Amino acid sequence: MKIFTYLYDLFGRLSKHKAATPIMCINSFAESVFWPIPPDVMLIPMCIYQRKKSHYYALLTVIFSVLGAIVGYNLGYFLYDPYIADIVKVLHYEGHVETVRSWLTQEYGILMVFVGAFTPVPYKVIAVGTGLVAAEAMANTGSVGMLSLLNFVLVSFVGRGLRFFIEAEVIFLGGPKMENAIKRYIDIIGWVCVALVAIFIAYKILI
Numbered sequence: 001m002k003i004f005t006y007l008y009d010l011f012g013r014l015s016k017h018k019a020a021t022p023i024m025c026i027n028s029f030a031e032s033v034f035w036p037i038p039p040d041v042m043l044i045p046m047c048i049y050q051r052k053k054s055h056y057y058a059l060l061t062v063i064f065s066v067l068g069a070i071v072g073y074n075l076g077y078f079l080y081d082p083y084i085a086d087i088v089k090v091l092h093y094e095g096h097v098e099t100v101r102s103w104l105t106q107e108y109g110i111l112m113v114f115v116g117a118f119t120p121v122p123y124k125v126i127a128v129g130t131g132l133v134a135a136e137a138m139a140n141t142g143s144v145g146m147l148s149l150l151n152f153v154l155v156s157f158v159g160r161g162l163r164f165f166i167e168a169e170v171i172f173l174g175g176p177k178m179e180n181a182i183k184r185y186i187d188i189i190g191w192v193c194v195a196l197v198a199i200f201i202a203y204k205i206l207i
Contacts, residue, residue, distance in 0.1 A: 004190030007037070008183070012045040020046060024057065025064040032068030032123050033075070034087075039065055043164060047171040058168035065164075066156045069117075069127040073152055076131025084128060096122070100129030110146040110155055117159025127152075 014020055024046055028039040039061045047054040075084050088097055103112045116126030130152055134144040174181075 002187050004041075004187045007041050008045060008186045012049065014042065015046045015049045021057075021060065025060055028061045028064040029068035029071075032065050032127055033072045034124055036122075038120065039164065040167060044167060044171065047168050051172055051175070054168035054172040055165065058164040061164045062157065062160045065123070065160050066153060069123060069156050069160075070149070070153060072124055072127025073131035073134075073149060076128035076133075077135045077149075078131075080128070080132045080135065088128075096125045097129050097132070100125055101133055104130060104133045104147065110151055113152055113155045114159040117156050118163045123160075 014023055017023070024039075024042045027035065027037060027042050031037060031039055043057055043061045046057045050057070088094055100112065100116075104110075108115065113126060113130055115121060116123050130147055134147040134149075134152075137144050137147060
């Protein structure tokens, strides 16, 4: 099933459109709140077709992704019960949110935000989960501790920045050879990322 090839070609065509940059920014923002398509799916074709603008596109992707994450954090902090909780149930994300809550409170703390920002772990779940845990901490102890909005934003910028600028730099330096390699192996890369996320989540749930 070549879903990633389809998405790559789709966003490759979009990248040539005059509204490509706003679409990329909207996708980056929405992905951190509710949208399932990761920013990389559009960032990579944009960098390939406009290689000289790779770092500019990466910067925009980071900024709008973090802005979306701020919205997600605040949704978790202020509106999780009852509004966001109902949406989470409809999307069958309850298990994901509980897993993130466990990671944030018992194992990784603020480091989990970096993991979510840098890896293919769905960042919308991290953002909403961090806001939720911060609200619970405030209610229980009167302090959010390390999970303040400021810390969340700073760590998000570091994680998202590393991820998207590495992608842009690799494409910028790789040139046409990198473009051909990505086109050839895009489905393998995509499914490997999905598998790694699934294995990681399953491991943390079962162990």
